[in-house]
Structures are given as C-alpha cells and as structure tokens.
Amino acid sequence: MTMKRLINDPYDVVEEMIDGYVRAHKDYVKVLENDGRVVVSKKAPVKDKVGVIIGGGSGHEPLFLGYVGEGFADAAVIGNINTSPSPEPCYNAVKAVDAGKGCIYLYGNYAGDVMNFDMGAEMAAADGIRVETVLVTDDVVSSENIEDRRGVAGDVFVFKAAAAKADLGGDLDEVKAAAEKANANTRSMGVALSSATLPATGKPIFEMEDGDMEIGMGIHGEPGVRRGKIEPADKVIDQIMDHILADMPLESGDEVAVLVNSLGATPLIDLHICYRRVDQILEEKGVKVHRAYVGPFATSMDMAGMSVTITKLDDELKQLLDHPCDTPYLTIK
C-alpha cells in the first residue's frame, strides 16, 4: 500500500517538524541555538524553579514538545522517530533551563531513553547540576512488574503533576515525589486497529490483517495481549477497563482523572463513544471523574487505535492537575 503521509525527504521529518512547530508556536517556544533537538519554553529558565525536562522519540506528537510552556515543561528533548534522543541534547536541555534548583527528567520507561538520559544526567552532574529522573510506567499489560512497564499516554498526567509541583515552588525532591506519586496512581491500556507507517521505509511497522485489532499494543507497535477481529467500542473498552481495574482497584468515592487518547487516526467521534463507556463503568462503581480529556495526546503517527488512562487522585494530585498551565496542546485556566 502507498504511504499516505505528507512529508518531504523521510530523513528530514524530525527537523522539518521541529522547524514548523516553533514557527507555528513562536509565542510559546524556541529551539535552542546550539541544539536543534531541544525545544524550550520562552519563559525558561524560570527563576527559583526546578527545571522540568520531558522527552523521547518523535512520532507521538503532541507528546513531547506540545507540552512545553508556562506551568508545564520547560523543555522537550526530541529523538528520531520512535527513538530516544541522544545524550547531548538531554544535557543541553539541562544547561538551558536550570535555574539553580536542579532539573528533573521525565519520560516513558524504554531502555534506549534510560541510557541516553542517564548519560545526559552524568554530563550535567560533571557541571555540578543535580538531575533526578522519574520514569513513567503506566502501561498495565506491558509487564507484571510495575518498574518494567513502558510509559504511554499516562506521561501527560505524570508530567503535569510534576510540572505543577515545580511551578508551585517545590524543590527537586518534592517535584520528584509528586511525579512518583502520580506515576504510582496512573494506569493505561490501549488498542491498535492498524500500524503506523515508518517514513523512512514507507511501510507499516508491523503487519496487521485488515479488520483486526490488537488489545494492549504499545505506542511503537510493541505486541499486545490479544489479536482478533475488531469489536464494538463498548466491548473493547470493557476489556481495557477490566485490565486497568484489576491492576488498580477503585472503590466508591474514589476520584480519578481520565484520558481517552487517540493513537493518531482514530477520530474524536469514536473517542467520545469510548469515553462514554469508560465514564459509565466508573459511574457504576461510584467513582467520580474529576477531570476528563478526550483527544490526541500521545500518538503513534498514523496508527488507528486509542488508549485509556486513569489516574487515581488524592487532594494533592487534584491540586497539581488543576494547576494552571498554558502550552500549545494543553491549557488549564
């Protein structure tokens, strides 16, 4: 099948995307002069604030660069498609946003990201800048062990909580604790209905029979738990919610934030049908939805599919998710 993507040279996709992004959102962000893979907030470094740095591979837009702005991330470090950024931009991001209170790296748990960000942190440590890291591990079906799980759309809530803590004046330890608390209370699971197309090959990342779906698939096409014919939305959501609620039981009176996320090609009409079922299930259990987001937040290019993220809230997490932010892809007033 012909690739249905509007690009130029496939080897230029990341650079051209960044260039377009900073042109479109020049009131919010700029690209570092000395590093084309670091997008920083126009407000950074913010005096007396812990620097919040997020990042990872490209192809998940608006993750990560879409969340750089006031009250949210100070910088995003951008890798090649589905690939961690290299150590140097991770380090350059620290140099650009550190305001003397240290920085936190927040990203999804993938082996490559860990190696590169860790090397960036080692370089910063050599300059006497303290950098802490919290890995997001929200994808319930990716491993039995929570610390081995990969990070998917739950990134958004974990980043938001940590960034709000930093914006409220928290020190590096408090920001790290807020990120860890948000991560510990966040679970996600997705379903894929088609593969994303890799620009460089023009081919799908993985083969999928027309009409099939795969429950539990990761945002890079990592295999999930079960493949079968596409089922009605309610039936798919029921299975996703079963996995999430088995992993993080919720009781009547609990409060949550919900994110129903498009993997790229699934339209808002479908997403709202999915959200409806998520909300019904929570309502039946007496769980209150404090905040709901429906849309493309952490995508996989042109992949069809969606994911559900649930974050269980206490008073602190509620305050952090409610805290104002102003970025091109998430604004809270």
Added chain:
Amino acid sequence: MGQDYVLNKDYFIDVIKDLIVLAEEKRDYFTGLDSAIGDGDHGINLSIGFREVEKNLEEWAKEDLTTFFRKVGMALLSKVGGSAGPLYGSFFMKFGTPANGKDEVNFQEFYEMFKVAVESIEARGKAVVGEKTMVDALRPGLDAFEKAIEEGLAPKEAFNKFKEAANEGADSTIPLVAKKGRAMRLGERAVGHKDPGAASSAAFIETFYNKLP
C-alpha cells in the same frame, strides 16, 4: 603473537566504508527484525548514524586511529539515539583507545580494541549472554577469538572464529525470551525472532573479517 601482522589505517577506513554500505543495504532487514520484537527503528537509525559518518569520513581519515574512532563513536552516539546509539557509540569510542594515537596496530592491539569495545557495550547496556541482546553475538565471539589466539591460530583464522561465533551467537537469540530492551516486555512472544542488535553486531564483525589481509 602476530607481531608482524600489522593493520593500518587504510584497513580500518575500508571497513568503515563497508559498514556505511552495510547500514544502507541491510536497513530494511534490521528494521524488519526490530518490527517483530521491538519498535522497528534499528535499521533506520543505523543508517542515519552511518550517513553522518560518511559525511565526515574524508576529514576524519586524517586523524590517528584513536581520534578517528572516537569521532565515529561520537557521531553514532549523537545521531542514532535509542539503544543502538549509546551502545555502538560506546563501542567505537573505546575501540580506538588501544591504538594509542597511532596510525596502525599490531594483532595484539587489534585484539585489545575488540576487547575494550565489547566490554564497553556490556557496561553501558548492563547485559550478559542469554538476554537476547548484542552481547549474545559479541561476547561468545570475543571469547572464541581469544581462545583461537591462545591456540596459536594465524591472525585471519583466529578472527574467523570471532565471526563464526558471533553469527552463531546472533542465531542463538532466536529461541530466547528477551531480558533487556523493548523485547523484554514481550515474554514468550519474542521467541522465534532474531534479536536485531545481535544481528547487526554479527554483521559488523563479518565486515571487519572480510577486509582482513
């Protein structure tokens, strides 16, 4: 051992040129392996890295072997990203150190280059044999090379043992459950697929072998 078997800069530059070709030719093959158990980026990222090496090769070729390989390693580290960037980046940055700023090495130094380079991959990736990674090709390969040298095999024959053991090691990843990297989360579903990192590592070693005099 092999004191009169000298490998000069031309040999290494020819190998790098062949690696540049390999990265393009095998791009879709490595990417296909990675799609089965990872995220499908391995071949593309190697080609991005070696395109950067190609761009600078003429300039870097003026440097001694230590500096030359440090620059190759840094290019891979900065352009590739992912897991392959730090791993192959570390490999090449270390690879030139036993050359000690010279333009040629004897066979003992050639062995030491691979020794420090493989050890740097093990240290950076914190992986051991049996975890379905590059180490499954490189560690048994290096051990076989070392044994062949001890047994007094001629240089090229000794390195042939490295190549053979690395290829066998890459094949040995097919039935394994992954313990590292993205494939780790697949459990039994990674079984039956060759690890892309082990495959590219074995192909690299074969490239070094093919150019040996």
